[in-house]
Amino acid sequence: MHFEAKIEVSPRDGIANPEGSTIERALPALGFKTTHNVRVGKLIRLEVEAESVDVAQSLVEDMCNRFLTNPVIEDASVEVLEV
Amino acid sequence: MHFEAKIEVSPRDGIANPEGSTIERALPALGFKTTHNVRVGKLIRLEVEAESVDVAQSLVEDMCNRFLTNPVIEDASVEVLEV
């Protein structure tokens, strides 16, 4: 079976996010004065073959933990959909 | 009113995605042999004050078009939620 996975990788709470803070500082000059707490993470999409949605889910989670993210500084959430 | 926005920035179709391709090339050696079409984009979260969800939505979309994405290489989708 064929699945599409969407992985949202975000900086863990309490971890500094310089990119987000820099964007936040830039926004008022562009006229966006009511924006705050900007955090930038990653969005990874991929396709995967597996026997079932559960297998696909755990495969992608494993990939996340071992390879795509470092759990020490990032949180990841995985969403798998059959196509 | 207070809203949370989630902005998904993805590489445009047809534009090569070096980050995704690099991950894709590395995966088989780690035992992930059934994965393909890896695409890496950005996930931006922010908080915004606005009078209504529509105002918030259009504010963030405007921010996306003018600043957060480069239409030559990226597409974006915006989701706004009241909190």
Add this chain to the structure above:
Amino acid sequence: MSAAPEDASVHRALGLSDEEYQEIYRLLGRHPNHLELAMYSVMWSEHCSYKSSKVHLKRLPTEAPWVLVGPGENAGVIDVGDDIAVAIRIESHNHPSAIEPYQGAATGVGGILRDIFTMGARPIAVMDPLRFGPLDDPRSRWIAEGVISGVSGYGNSVGVPTVGGEIVFDETYKGNPLVNVLAMGVLPTERLVLGKASGVGNLAILLGSATGRDGIGGVSVLASSGFDEKSNDADKRPSVQVGDPFEEKRLLEACLELLEEGLVSGIQDLGGAGITCATSETASRGGAGMDVDVSAIHSREEGMEPFELMTSESQERMLAIVEPRHLERVLHISAQWEITASVIGRVTGTGQLRVLDSFDGEVLAELPASTLHDDAPEYKRPMSPPSDLAERRQSDASLGPVNCVEDLLSLLCDPSWVYSQYDHQLFLNTVVGPGNDGTLLRLRHPSTGEETGRGLALSTDGNHRWCYVDPREGTKMVVAEAVMNIACVGAHPLAVVNCLNFGNPEHPEVMWQLSEAVDGMSEACVAFNAPVVGGNVSLYNETNTIDIAPTPVIGVLGMHPALSDPPPTVDLPSDSLLVLLGQEPASNVSMGGSRWAWEIGGCKDGVLPEFDLDEAVRTASFVASSVQKLSLKAVHDIGEGGLAVALAEMAIRSGIGAKLNDYDNHISMFNESGGRVLVVVGNNDLDDFLEAASAEEVTAKVIGQTGGSLLEFGPTVEISVDALIAASESQLPDALGQGTVSA
């Protein structure tokens, strides 16, 4: 009142021993509160206090007429003439890099740069001696890739070129990589400022990033409910700091501008132990005291407690001591560079460091500032050589399966995969960049840009194999190698910095290794007339109680006195003569500590080849002056892998081969007898050259001719240069192409 604390679990959880608690009690004349305990615990940590190593470091030679600032300040400072001073420092970021390689390395670069611009110097060069577990281990590859991207990501962005370093892979670093970073900067001599707070009423201004809960490490136990069990609360606190090179760049420019305008009377970077360290160090150096208002510290998170604010190691922050009349101008310059500046302290005349909740609010902590440093414990830890040392020294390291050609191929590794990721040209000074022996930079005046016609040379070197076999002789040889590297670009040594990467100091063998290394370093530095102006000690480098092989890393700064043309390179030219400088080892030279013995022969024991330090001193000086005279067609020192690897590296660079007569056995090819250099001279220049060498009492011997497309070590060992090139170039990309995993 009794000296016993109400609850001994608190100080123990903070890493303070019962004896250390007693000492705090004695110094204060009362029991410390939790905040005070936290401050002592961070300042008396191994990392900040050097309590295990101090007693040994005192034996290093640190003085010379050109040394303006020796060890003890943020960086060593050397007078290089023409009103220019050079600040230099090396530091380790080993443990953070093992957990989060990218950020560990990035924040390592950031930290060392602050040490340099704290002295008023503009950082112009970084070097990154790196050591990782073996390439066939996916996690070690993950660490290596992450660290290299971290150095690249931070260093390039902050705008300081990374002009050299080292890359070593070995089993001993599996689980415990060594990430050392050296930085060098230049300043107009008159701008030299020290991290000193004086002048009662002067203000302490915190510049840069907001303070977060990152890097509060061990003291985070204070926030949890119990001290005996591990709470998940502490787990949630980020132990990892994230570097922000853009903040650092703005901070750097702002600080240099403040210094240029003479607006600060003292300045200090925030490193280990954060605000506690910066405030107490500046105060005690200036013989003053300080009141710190914790409520004025700009923080990144809400509800941070005083102990968190006082000990956080958040990156990209500086503390400037400013007279009140300059405050407005300081705030203006900070605003221009978009740097947050908060007045968090006032210099007092009491000698006390007081932590207050607003300047006229509650006193949260009060202690004599100098006790955090001057009264830190100093240990003479037990030391003894390994019990099996004598036996180990009996081993013959030359035994093993020998295949000279294959062995040579396996010992080659082109590091350009690493350094091509680093901007190594910024500031237009790089005459000889990474990929050669030493790095050579043009020396220009930091304010006027005026050329001096001279050059600064840098090299970093370490060799855990030599130092494992014999820490004293090994360290001597490492110093000699570093000096030889800069000699190869025409420089003589001015000063040394060192990073002592060792195992667990509670193991007597480790303390013995450290002590031996210090003595070896001292002897070599005296011989080369290169004082030690700074360093760093990193202990507890171990995995599952196995200590790493001792790895002192030496950084050497040198001077090229007359730099008008690029010096000869490593590239082998054709139709010339190969000359070996330095004592040719006897035929029964030991292979102990060689890379061949460790990686191919499978023997880590034995003894090092005999090493003649005096001859190495003469050779280095002869090489430097020959390079300056441009009388050589190529030059390369012999290091790990011995003569065969050195010659192969030269052939690889130009695609040209060479023919030797009698080096076709593994001992003569791969032995690592120290103090030797390969040079190439034209046929017509040979007589003059040999005469000059003999006048300087330097052993010189013609060992072959250059040319052709083969490297021939004698009748039985030959290999095509193309094969050498292929093996060398593919080593890193192939290995790293196998993929990496973080867990």
Add this chain to the structure above:
Amino acid sequence: MTRRVGVVRFPGTNCEFDTIDAIRMLGGDAEILWHGDPSLKNVDAIVIPGGFAHGDYLRCGAIARFSPVMGAVASFAQEGGPILGICNGFQVLTEAGLLPGALQKNVGMKFLCSMQQVEFVSTQNILGRGSEVGDHLQIPINHFEGNYVCSPEVLSRIETREQIVFRYTDNPNGSTKDIAGVCNEAGNVVGMMPHPERATSALLGSSDGASVIKSFLS
């Protein structure tokens, strides 16, 4: 008369003084234009130098292009004033819409600092004076995001209008059609990834960048 060049400095820019040094060495004069100041100080030409303006956060050049000085730079471009964007400056100019296309991450996903050979594809621009199409230059690159991309329509347009200024002879970063530098239609705004200011002295490895800068100064 000596050309006065304004070299724009954003927070995070790091090649501004190298660029000034090179310009002065080649007979021009140069001064800094601070990003927050909309005045161009009556300079004759503008360089947007290399570095990491605003840390390259979000995208290279994305924040810098909103700086007050950039409005003035856009008008200067409109009036035909010579503008050279080097590396990060090239990225800023594409983000600002003064040059076509975009620069994304190198295909190898690595930062690259190395000597590169580039070839002049068109000399109908402010850098081409004294050079011939086909001339080869050794100039170092130093970037993570130097991989030039644009839509097929833009590509055919810039090809027919001779807006491709430089090509790599050995593509290091995956750039479309080996593109290393492009110009606007009028040829007065050029962006290039290689750093000509780093190739102005034999002592440092190459002086091939001097001709480019001299043309810019003439």
